[in-house]
Amino acid sequence: MRDRFVTMHAIETLGLAKTVGRDRRLFHDLSMAVAPGELVAITGDSGVGKSTLLNILAGLDDADAGEVRIEGIALAGLAEAPRTRLRRERIGFVFQAFHILPYLTLEQNVALPLALISPDAAAARDQARAMLGEVGLPDRGRDYARDLSGGELQRVAIARALVHRPAVILADEPTGNLDPDTATRILDLFARAVRSRDAAAVIVTHSVATAAVADRVLRLTAHGLVEQPLVAVDG
Numbered sequence: 001m002r003d004r005f006v007t008m009h010a011i012e013t014l015g016l017a018k019t020v021g022r023d024r025r026l027f028h029d030l031s032m033a034v035a036p037g038e039l040v041a042i043t044g045d046s047g048v049g050k051s052t053l054l055n056i057l058a059g060l061d062d063a064d065a066g067e068v069r070i071e072g073i074a075l076a077g078l079a080e081a082p083r084t085r086l087r088r089e090r091i092g093f094v095f096q097a098f099h100i101l102p103y104l105t106l107e108q109n110v111a112l113p114l115a116l117i118s119p120d121a122a123a124a125r126d127q128a129r130a131m132l133g134e135v136g137l138p139d140r141g142r143d144y145a146r147d148l149s150g151g152e153l154q155r156v157a158i159a160r161a162l163v164h165r166p167a168v169i170l171a172d173e174p175t176g177n178l179d180p181d182t183a184t185r186i187l188d189l190f191a192r193a194v195r196s197r198d199a200a201a202v203i204v205t206h207s208v209a210t211a212a213v214a215d216r217v218l219r220l221t222a223h224g225l226v227e228q229p230l231v232a233v234d235g
């Protein structure tokens with residue numbers, strides 16, 4: 001199934017195009033690549049198409065033209081079952097829509113991606129515990145998600161996105177509603193965890209602080225992706 005032109009990129013898009021509604025072109029001929037261990041932030045005005053692009057990278061939405069490759073594998077060439085498997089095994093999500101389930105414990109929430117891949121429940125529990133420790137929530141595994149603060153929930157979301165060691169992490173406003181100090185702490189933790197695993201991350205964000213932890217910042221505009229100098233997002 002792997003393409004014969006093996007790429008070093010974890011994520012690669014070639015000539016993506018997307019039009020929504022009756023005739024509203026969000027982007028066309030959009031190409032980008034993210035290497036293992038690299039964090040790329042995508043910024044841009046509200047409504048420009050950032051979340052749509054992220055959904056297309058995730059294989060949750062289809063482009064009108066072009067293709068997305070995850071570790072060299074073209075998503076469009078896959079039938080639904082292998083596409084779902086690739087999404088489960090190779091991609092981690094920190095999406096607003098992918099909520100932590102309130103009536104499961106933290107351990108159960110974080111173990112979910114592992115449970116979808118392997119039947120070894122004891123190993124999943126151990127890995128979930130270790131991952132919770134890594135995001136600063138050791139000994140909280142038996143607590144219920146419904147009792148957590150917003151910042152704690154974001155940590156759990158990050159733990160759940162990384163626990164199965166995906167090659168690709170896709171995040172939509174990962175520190176959305178947090179106060180700046182908590183957001184900075186969680187972003188540092190996120191960036192460290194992504195880099196230590198050599199994962200490739202794409203983070204959609206409005207936040208300058210979020211963009212500042214990235215290796216590259218790409219601004220999505222009506223004319224396509226524009227690379228932003230990193231200094232420009234510091235202030």
Ligand SMILES: Nc1ncnc2c1ncn2[C@@H]1O[C@H](COP(=O)(O)OP(=O)(O)OP(=O)(O)O)[C@@H](O)[C@H]1O
Nearest residue numbers: 020021026044045046047048049050051052053206
């Ligand atoms: N399936 C769809 N049908 C019609 N319009 C859509 C569809 N999906 C997205 N849109 C429109 O496309 C535009 C881009 O939406 P998107 O959520 O990708 O923007 P965004 O850049 O992430 O915005 P924000 O920063 O405000 O979250 C919006 O105007 C949205 O209403």
